[in-house]
Amino acid sequence: MHNSAISIHGLEKYYGDFHALKNITLEVPDKQTLVICGPSGSGKSTLVRCMNGLETYHSGTLKVLGLPIGDDTKVMDQVRKRVGMVFQNFNLFPHLTILENCVLPQIRALGRDRTAATREAREHLQKMQVDIHAEKYPDQLSGGQQQRVALARALALKPEIMLFDEPTSALDPEMISEVLEVMQELARADMTIVCVTHEMGFAKAVADRVILMAEGEIVEEGTPEQMFNNPQHQITRDFMEVVNG
Amino acid sequence: MAIEAQAPPPSATGPAVWLRKHFFATWYDTVFSLVFAVLIYLALKAFIGWAFVDAIWRVENKDLCTHDAGACWAVIESRGRLILFGLYPYEEQWRSTLACLAVIITIALSCLPSFWSIRRLPILWIAGFATFVLLMRGGFAGLELVTSEQWGGLSLTIFIFSAVFVIGMPLAVLFALARRSSLPVIAKSFGFFIDIVRSLPLLALLFAAAVVVPLLVPDWLQGNKLMRVVIAFAIFFAAYQAEIIRAGLQSISQGQEEAVAALGMPYWSLVIDILLPQAFRNTLPSTINQAVITFKETSIVTIIGFFEVMASGNAAIGSGEWGNQYVEVYVFLALIYFVFVFGLSRYGAWLETRMRLGHA
Numbered sequence: 001m002h003n004s005a006i007s008i009h010g011l012e013k014y015y016g017d018f019h020a021l022k023n024i025t026l027e028v029p030d031k032q033t034l035v036i037c038g039p040s041g042s043g044k045s046t047l048v049r050c051m052n053g054l055e056t057y058h059s060g061t062l063k064v065l066g067l068p069i070g071d072d073t074k075v076m077d078q079v080r081k082r083v084g085m086v087f088q089n090f091n092l093f094p095h096l097t098i099l100e101n102c103v104l105p106q107i108r109a110l111g112r113d114r115t116a117a118t119r120e121a122r123e124h125l126q127k128m129q130v131d132i133h134a135e136k137y138p139d140q141l142s143g144g145q146q147q148r149v150a151l152a153r154a155l156a157l158k159p160e161i162m163l164f165d166e167p168t169s170a171l172d173p174e175m176i177s178e179v180l181e182v183m184q185e186l187a188r189a190d191m192t193i194v195c196v197t198h199e200m201g202f203a204k205a206v207a208d209r210v211i212l213m214a215e216g217e218i219v220e221e222g223t224p225e226q227m228f229n230n231p232q233h234q235i236t237r238d239f240m241e242v243v244n245g
Numbered sequence: 246m247a248i249e250a251q252a253p254p255p256s257a258t259g260p261a262v263w264l265r266k267h268f269f270a271t272w273y274d275t276v277f278s279l280v281f282a283v284l285i286y287l288a289l290k291a292f293i294g295w296a297f298v299d300a301i302w303r304v305e306n307k308d309l310c311t312h313d314a315g316a317c318w319a320v321i322e323s324r325g326r327l328i329l330f331g332l333y334p335y336e337e338q339w340r341s342t343l344a345c346l347a348v349i350i351t352i353a354l355s356c357l358p359s360f361w362s363i364r365r366l367p368i369l370w371i372a373g374f375a376t377f378v379l380l381m382r383g384g385f386a387g388l389e390l391v392t393s394e395q396w397g398g399l400s401l402t403i404f405i406f407s408a409v410f411v412i413g414m415p416l417a418v419l420f421a422l423a424r425r426s427s428l429p430v431i432a433k434s435f436g437f438f439i440d441i442v443r444s445l446p447l448l449a450l451l452f453a454a455a456v457v458v459p460l461l462v463p464d465w466l467q468g469n470k471l472m473r474v475v476i477a478f479a480i481f482f483a484a485y486q487a488e489i490i491r492a493g494l495q496s497i498s499q500g501q502e503e504a505v506a507a508l509g510m511p512y513w514s515l516v517i518d519i520l521l522p523q524a525f526r527n528t529l530p531s532t533i534n535q536a537v538i539t540f541k542e543t544s545i546v547t548i549i550g551f552f553e554v555m556a557s558g559n560a561a562i563g564s565g566e567w568g569n570q571y572v573e574v575y576v577f578l579a580l581i582y583f584v585f586v587f588g589l590s591r592y593g594a595w596l597e598t599r600m601r602l603g604h605a
Contacts, residue, residue, distance in 0.1 A: 054507065077511075080507060084507070087504065087507075091498075091503060093501065093504070095523050104514075105509070108508075109510050154507075154508070
C-alpha cells in the first residue's frame with residue numbers, strides 16, 4: 001500500500017494572468033485528517049478541486065492513491081470512484097428523490113445492481129440520520145439535511161479519501177454543528193480527509209494537521225495546537241484572530 | 246390590564262359574499278360586471294340559437310338551409326367522412342379509423358410517466374407507427390393497397406404531427422448537445438445549421454423536400470414524398486426545439502456537472518440521467534408551446550398535395566352543393582383542433598404541477 005494518500009510536488013496553476021497556486025508541495029498520509037484554511041481567494045478551494053481533477057493544473061506533479069491526476073480519462077475514472085467529494089452548495093440532483101440521489105451514482109459509477117445499491121444507500125442515509133426523508137426531494141430538506149444527504153451519497157461509493165470544499169459555508173449557523181458532527185465521526189473512523197473550512201472547532205477536535213494558505217501559497221502548517229496557540233507567521237496570527245472572533 | 250381573547254371575525258362565506266367580492270367590490274367593478282354580463286348573454290344567446298335551436302341537422306332537410314336559418318350541420322353528416330378521411334377509399338375507411346386510434350393511443354400512452362424510459366418509449370412508438378402504416382397502406386392479407394398519396398384527413402394530420410414530434414425530438418436533443426460541444430468545429434457547424442434552418446420558411450423547406458430532393462438524390466434514397474416531407478418538417482421542428490433545450494441546459498448550474506464528475510459517473514449518464522431531465526423540466530412551457538405550433542402548422546402540407554384535415558375540410562365546401570356552409574365546416578374543424586390543442590395544454594399544465602411537487 002501507499003503510505004501517502006495524496007502526494008503533491010511543485011504544483012502551479014494560473015487563471016489567465018492570475019497565479020492561483022504557487023509551488024504547492026504537500027503530502028497527505030493515509031488516514032490523516034487535513035484541514036486547509038486561509039482567507040478567501042487564497043487558492044484553498046482550487047487546490048482541493050485539483051485533487052480529483054475538477055480543476056486542471058499547469059505544472060508540477062499530483063498523485064492521488066498513487067495515480068497521476070491529469071487528462072487520462074481512464075485514470076480519472078479510477079480516481080473519482082475512489083475519492084468522494086462534498087461541495088459547499090451540496091449539488092444534489094433536484095429532480096431525483098433523496099434515495100435515488102444516493103442509488104443512481106452507485107449504479108452508474110460502480111455498476112452495482114439496484115437492490116444492492118438501495119441497501120447501501122439506505123444504510124448511509126440512516127447513519128446520516130436522514131433516512132426518514134428518503135422519498136422526499138432535495139428542495140424539501142433543510143441545508144443541513146441536504147449536506148448530510150450529499151455525504152451519504154458520496155460515502156455510499158465507499159471512497160478511500162473524502163474531499164470537503166467548505167461544507168458548512170452555505171449553512172445557517174444552527175445547522176453547521178449537525179454536519180460537523182458526522183464529519184468528525186468520519187475523521188475518527190480513520191477516513192483520509194482533506195477539508196477546506198473556516199470551522200476551527202472542527203480543526204481543533206479532529207484535525208491531525210492544519211495548513212494555512214494565502215495568495216496561492218502554503219504559508220504555515222502544523223498540528224492544530226501549534227497553529228492556534230503558537231502561530232509563526234503574521235498572516236496566520238491575523239487569520240486566527242479573525243476566525244476565533 | 247389583561248386583554249381578553251376575542252372570537253375571530255366572522256368569516257363570511259356563501260354565494261352572495263363570493264359574488265360581491267369578485268364582481269361588485271367597487272362601483273367600477275359593478276359597471277364592468279354588468280356590461281360584460283349583458284355582452285356574454287347576447288353572444289351566448291346568438292350562438293346557441295344558431296348552433297342548436299335553429300340548426301338543421303339532417304341531410305333530408307337540406308332545403309331548409311337558407312341564409313337566415315341556423316347552422317346547417319347537415320353538411321357534416323353529408324361530408325364528415327370526406328373531412329375525416331380525405332381521399333381514402335370509402336370502403337376501407339375503417340382502416341383509417343383504426344390507424345388513427347392506434348396513433349392516438351400511442352400518444353396517450355407516451356404521456357404516462359410509467360412509459361418514460363429509454364427502452365419503453367422507442368418500442369411503443371415503433372409499434373404505434375408500424376400499426377398505423379400497415380393499416381393505412383394495406384397490401385397484405387387481403388387488405389387493398391392504399392398508397393400514401395391517397396391518405397388524408399384527420400389520421401394524416403395526427404400521423405404527420407406525431408411523426409414530426411417523435412423524429413424531431415431526438416434530433417433536437419442531438420442538435421442542442423452538438424451546439425454545446427467542446428469541439429469548436431462541431432459546435433460552430435451545428436450552430437450554423439440550426440440558424441440556417443430557422444431562417445428558412447417552413448413552406449420552402451417542405452417544397453424542397455417534396456420537389457427538389459427527387460432531382461438531386463438517386464432514386465433508391467428518395468423514399469416516398471410523405472416520408473421526405475415528414476423528415477424535412479422534423480428537421481425544422483428540431484432546429485427550434487434544439488434552442489429550447491439548449492436554454493434548458495444553460496439554466497442548470499455548473500455544480501450538477503461537477504457532482505456527476507466527482508461521483509465518477511460516466512458522461513452519458515450526466516446527459517441522460519441528470520442534464521436532459523432537468524432541461525426538459527425547466528423548459529416544459531416552451532416545449533408544449535412548440536408542440537401546439539407544430540400541430541397547427543401541419544395544415545401547411547396541403548400546399549404540396551397532402552389532404553390533411555384542413556384541406557379535406559376545404560374540399561368539402563369546394564363543391565357547389567355545400568358551398569354556403571363554410572362557417573359550419575370551419576367551426577367543425579376548429580373544434581377538432583381545439584380538442585387536440587386544449588388536450589396538449591392541459592397535459593402540459595398537469596406535468597408542470599407534478600414537477601412542482603418534485604417528481605421527475
